[in-house]
Amino acid sequence: MPERCRTRYPLLLAHGLNCRDHWPLDYWGRIPEALRAEGAVVYLGGQDAWGSVEDNARQLQAVLLRALDETGAEKVNLIAHSKGGLEARYLISCLGMAERVASLTTVCTPHHGSRTADRFLAHPALIRVLDGALRGFWRLAGDDAPRPSAAAVSLSTAGAEAFNTACPDAPGVYYQSWGADLGDARDDKGMALLSRFMGLADGATDGLVRPDSARWTNYRGDVTGVSHQDMTDTRQAQLSGFDPVEFYLAMAEELKRMGF
16 A cells, blocks of 8 residues: 555645635645545545635634544644635634644745735725625635635735734644745746736735745745646646646655654
């Protein structure tokens, strides 16, 4: 039986904003099955696409407890992308789950917020219109409690500062983080266009998140030339110079070596 990614504790993958685990695309692409093929036990977070950090963290908590019950494990390894990293941190620090989490790896999580989000929030009339439209759409798409305005506030620089004060790292949990910088790469043309818009306020990004905003405890560095969504294999594209599936296989292999 494959052993490369057979970690001591199950892996729980927490997705980010504007997508569910399997809709409208498979958020994690080929990654979950590749991890399982190499011996990992993998669970998906199942959060709302546009839920608040707090509500989505409670959804993650339910999956975490189910994973522990089904596997008999004492803890899980959390791997979280984008806003999912904030939800994972809230789960650990504010929902009393620190003793149930061995490690948290965040990938392209806006730990320090987005200046583009700040600009949007400066227009409350626009936010109200977008909030209503997104609530209606994502309720139909399966969200239990979409709260777009609350999600947007959590992505602002002020919201991030308040969050970081309220949710410090928990002792006993191993934290690490990664960022990405799209640069001049054009593998993902949609994100390349979005990065130009984001750059007006945020400068260099992976299409959505600045590398310096992704910096958190034990920062492992920037993956260059890769978009926000290609960091999770959402497009399942053949990329020049980066293999997202191998990135997560190596991540799990390292967690295994560390005893997690």
